[in-house]
Amino acid sequence: MTAPPATRAVASRLSVAPMMDYTDRHLRFVLRQASRRTRLYTEMVTAEAVMRGDRARLLGFDAAEHPVALQLGGADPLVLAEAARIGEGYGYDEINLNVGCPSDRVQAGRFGACLMAEPDLVAHCVAAMARVVAVPVTVKCRLAIDDMPEWETLSALVGRIxxxxxxxxxxxxxxxxxxxxxxxxNREVPPLHPEMVWRLKAEFPSLAVTVNGGIRTLDEAERHLAHVDGVMIGRAVCENPWLLAEADLRLWGEPGAPADRHALLERVLPYMAATMAAGAPSHVITRHINGLFNGLPGARAWRRRLSEAAPGFTGTPAEAVHLVTAAAAMIPRQSEAFAA
Ligand SMILES: Cc1cc2nc3c(=O)[nH]c(=O)nc-3n(C[C@H](O)[C@H](O)[C@H](O)COP(=O)(O)O)c2cc1C
Incomplete structure (x- = not known):
């Protein structure tokens, strides 16, 4: 089998991790209001679901979300290739293969993290996808699984892909x-070894390498960026979406972030009204702005008030906007503009 030419992937300096039940299109829209440059990943969608499921629901997204990567799960090169082609057709900027998820459901399908033990199969999957799409095909993996040696497993997989x-x-x-x-x-107990990811970059200098796991601040991200091309953050962004607001200026030298969290919210409200007008309940948005004011006085009152828009809320879009605006008004407006 001849391999396709390596897709000239460039790692984004910062990205938000794929997270099931979190990084849906609505969270991605909210995060995009905080940072124009940070790359956003979808939740994992199985290639089988792309083939058989409701594609508009699984793959649809707002043009404002770019740059956005579709993460696929699967281990059948032909099915993955077809799903990648469909994903590219939907406008995704990157197709990413999940080689890191350890859940029972994923293991039953023999994909996700168990593919760490099958570098040849992963290479076939990557080659099949890269042959049919023009956007970069990337892989998100672990260091190793079970009692396999970490560096040897990682470097063998990376060499093949x-x-x-x-x-x-x-x-x-x-x-x-x-x-x-x-x-x-599995996201907390096995110890982190970011230095192995730095070593990977040193030993594969022409490969773009992103480190992920336990990174909670842009200060930490900048320290990693001295060694690798990109940093991916997951849980810390869910807990505090405002974390991204400083990213464009610090990591790309670009101004334009919302002046403060209220300004970010003002960018989200028309989207919330439009989403509700299209038939979605209010909480598909409010669940993602719950943590917006975390760390500020009044955050608890905001969350309590926001919970009135929880599942079961039957008000109109205008009433939901009013409720959210009134909840935010309980938090003193303070400029958090970032100095250049
Ligand atoms: C709720 C949740 C769901 C996740 N779902 C996925 C997923 O669909 N695909 C994936 O590759 N990783 C998934 N992950 C793992 C994250 O992408 C990331 O690798 C992990 O959380 C470590 O990064 P962090 O310490 O910055 O959160 C998930 C993590 C969480 C917390």
Whole structure:
């Protein structure tokens, strides 16, 4: 099999991790109001679902979300290639393959993290996808699984996928244990080894390398960027979406972030009204702005008031906007503009 030429992937200096039940299109829209440059990843969508499911629901997104990457799950090169082609047709800027999820459901399908033990199969999957799409095909993986040695497993996988057309690898810098730990424990218990991801960049200098796992601030992100091309943040952004507001200026030298969290909210409200007018309940948006004021006086009152727009809310879009605006008014407006 001839490998396609490596897609010339360039890692975004900052990206938000794919997270099931979190990084849906609505959260991505909210995050995009904080940072124009940070790359956003979808939740994992299985290639089978892309083939058989409701594509508009699974793949639809707002043009404002760019740059946005579609993460696929699967292990059948032909099905993945077709799903990648469909994803590219929807306008995604990158197709990413999940080689890191340890859940039972994913293991039953023999994809996700268990593919760490099958570098040849992953390479076939990457080659099949890279052959049919023009956008970069990337891989998000772990260091290793179970009692496999970390560096040897990671470098063997990366060597194979780089040959197969993957120009950018994102590494969640810990092992996954396929039995004995829950998915949540697998994000907390195995120790982090970001220095192995730095080493990966040193040994594969032409490959774009992104480090992920346990990074909570832009200060930490900047320290990693001295060693790798990109940093991916997951949970810290869910807890505090405002974290991204400083990113464009600090990491790309670009101004334009909202002046403060209220200004960000003002950008979200018309989207919330339009989303509700199209038939969605208010909480699909409000669940993602719950943490917006975390750390400021009044944040608890905001969250309490916002919970009135929880599932069961039957008001109109205008009433929902009014409720959210009134909740935000309980928080003193303070400029958090970032100095250039
Ligand atoms: C709720 C949740 C869902 C996740 N879903 C996915 C997923 O669909 N695909 C994936 O590759 N990783 C998934 N992850 C893992 C994250 O992408 C990321 O690798 C992990 O959380 C470590 O980064 P962090 O410490 O910055 O959160 C998920 C993590 C969380 C917390």
């Amino acid at each position: 780089a040959e197969a057309g993957c120009g950018h690898v994102i590494v969640h810098a810990r092992k996954a244990w396929l039995s004995g730990l829950s998915p949540r424990e």
